[in-house]
Amino acid sequence: MAMKSDQIDSIGPLEKTPTMSRRVAEYLARLIAGGSLRPGEKLPGETALAQRLGVSRPTLREALGVLRAKGLVEVRPRSGTYVTSALAGGGPSAVGELVAVDPTKIWELLEIRKVVDTAAAALAASRRTPADLIRLAELRQSVRNLGGHSLIRRGEGGKAYARFFAFIAQASHNTLFSHLLSWVSTTLRHLLPYSRDRLAGRPESGPVIMDQIQAIAQAIEDGDPDRARRLTMEHLEYLEKALREVHALQPPVVIGG
Structure with missing residues (x-):
């Protein structure tokens, strides 16, 4: 059944809502900006952290990927994920991200x-x-x-x-x-x-x-x-x-x- 022209005209852009991974990334970024997670501090393991946040491991991995791209965390092989020092590996862009959050x-x-x-x-x-x-x-x-x-x-x-x-x-x-x-x-x-x-x-x-x-x-x-x-x-x-x-x-x- 074909749509009427007035029905077609009523079609508009959908409201964009943040994905769960983005919400997780923003939440962790706020903890870093507020000092609850300090430079050099190791995050809980992937399974434990996902359980604490109430999200799936793939969602958490995506969120951590966003934080890595922003310079807020780093992954150390065979060790884990750590909060990055803005004065070291994070650099000025990481400081900019902290100010964007707070x-x-x-x-x-x-x-x-x-x-x-x-x-x-x-x-x-x-x-x-x-x-x-x-x-x-x-x-x-x-x-x-x-x-x-x-x-x-x-x-x-x-x-x-x-x-x-x-x-x-x-x-x-x-x-x-x-x-x-x-x-x-x-x-x-x-x-x-x-x-x-x-x-x-x-x-x-x-x-x-x-x-x-x-x-x-x-x-x-x-x-x-x-x-x-x-x-x-x-x-x-x-x-x-x-x-x-x-x-x-x-x-x-x-x-x-």
Whole structure:
């Protein structure tokens, strides 16, 4: 029996619901983000974990595959499945996944930045070379060309921001410290879309951040480590305050919540 035209017109897309394996992956990701499952901790065996979760082993295997792809767990041959350290095998993308699950993790990243970025700025001011000063002038000009509003509204603005703080890491001329700061900088790039989306609700923050970057750059150029450290801290405190204000007004949607 042929369908009538009005019946055909009534056909629409079905509501998409998450598969059970995705729900399991999101649940385990939340446990990792919340610290209930810690880096290096071994998960229960496949049979035991599937029973605890009330799912089949194939469903659990699929969920663990999703977590492996996101860098949140790793399988060690003849040993088991372990929670990955975001600072080791997981890398910046794993940190990005944790923030996607629990956006409040961005405050923890800012705590780290208050320690390492401020110290790096002081070192850069003390150790910058003529070549560093040339690169610094180029970065300052690229930020000026973008303008304050584009700094938070456009993807290129976020990249310019990350490049500036990556430069500070390099200008510290401390190889091990530079590697640590490179990790922070790469992680920062993974989180920029979240921060940029949030700060879009505060358009006035763009010009303020641009001025702060220029001031930090000037302190480095002037060879003033104390001022570079202080201005970097002021920038990070402003960034945290602005993000917390918009966070309160626009509570994030936690994946699987």
